[in-house]
Amino acid sequence: MLEVLQGLIQQHGQSAVINNPDVPNEHNEGVMGEVMQGLLGGLSNQATSQGGLGSLIGLLGGAAGNNGGSLMSNPIVGSIAQSVVGNLMEKFGLSNSAAAGVVGNMLPSVLGNLIQKTNDPNDDSIDLGGLMGTITGGKTSGIDFGSILSQGTAALADGKLDMNDLMNIAGNAMGSQNQQGGGGLGGLLGGLFSGK
Numbered sequence: 001m002l003e004v005l006q007g008l009i010q011q012h013g014q015s016a017v018i019n020n021p022d023v024p025n026e027h028n029e030g031v032m033g034e035v036m037q038g039l040l041g042g043l044s045n046q047a048t049s050q051g052g053l054g055s056l057i058g059l060l061g062g063a064a065g066n067n068g069g070s071l072m073s074n075p076i077v078g079s080i081a082q083s084v085v086g087n088l089m090e091k092f093g094l095s096n097s098a099a100a101g102v103v104g105n106m107l108p109s110v111l112g113n114l115i116q117k118t119n120d121p122n123d124d125s126i127d128l129g130g131l132m133g134t135i136t137g138g139k140t141s142g143i144d145f146g147s148i149l150s151q152g153t154a155a156l157a158d159g160k161l162d163m164n165d166l167m168n169i170a171g172n173a174m175g176s177q178n179q180q181g182g183g184g185l186g187g188l189l190g191g192l193f194s195g196k
Contacts, residue, residue, distance in 0.1 A: 001134040004117065004126045008110045009036045016105035022098035031094075034087055035106050042080030043135045056135075060115055060128065071108040081107050 013032040017023050023031055046052040059076055071077050081103045088099035117123045118131050 001126050001130045005036060005040070005110070005114065008113050009033075009106070012106045012109040012113075016102050016109075020098075020102065023092075023094065023102065027092045027094075031088060031092055031102060032106075034091060035084055035103065035110070038080055038084035038087060039107065039111065040135065042076070042083060044137070046076050047132070047136045060118060060131065071111055072104065077107065077111060 009032050013028075013035070017031050018025075018028050043056065046056045055076060059074055072081065084103050084107065085096070085099040088094045088102060089096060092099075094102070114126070114131070117126050118128055
C-alpha cells in the first residue's frame with residue numbers, strides 16, 4: 001500500500017513540487033514526504049476518532065475519487081489539507097500561497113487516484129482491507145472492510161450515515177467478528193470507535 005501511495009506522490013509531485021518555482025529544489029523530497037505523512041496521519045486520525053470510521057468509509061468508497069475538486073470540499077480532506085499547509089510553512093518556510101498551491105494540486109489528485117485504485121476490481125495493487133490496515137496500523141484486524149464498504153456505500157445512498165446505518169453495518173459484520181472471538185455487537189462497535 002505504501003508503495004502505491006509513494007508512486008502517486010511522485011507522479012503528482014512532479015508538477016506540484018518539482019516543477020514549482022515556489023518550492024526550493026532542496027526541499028522537493030521533504031515537501032512530497034510531508035504531503036504523504038499528512039495524508040496518512042489525517043486518515044489514521046479519522047479512522048480512530050469517535051464516529052470517524054463511518055465518514056472515512058464514505059470517503060474511501062465514494063465516487064468522489066473521480067472528481068478531485070469535490071474531494072477538497074470534504075471535511076476530512078479539508079482538515080488534512082489545512083494541517084499539511086501549516087506543516088509545509090513551518091518546516092520548509094513556504095509562503096501560505098505556495099504551500100496551499102502544493103497541497104491544492106497534490107492532495108485531491110493523490111487521494112482521488114488512491115480511491116479509484118481501491119475501488120477498481122481490476123486493480124489488485126491495493127484493496128480496502130490493505131488500505132485500512134495501513135491507515136489504522138492493523139488495529140482493525142478481523143473486520144471485512146470489503147463487505148463494510150459495500151454496505152456503507154449503500155447506506156450513504158440517502159446522503160448521510162447515521163447510527164441506524166452503523167448498527168446495521170456492524171450487525172452484518174458481527175458474524176465474522178464473533179467467529180474470531182470478538183465480543184458481539186458491543187465489541188465490534190467498541191473496536192470501530194476506539195480504534196482497538
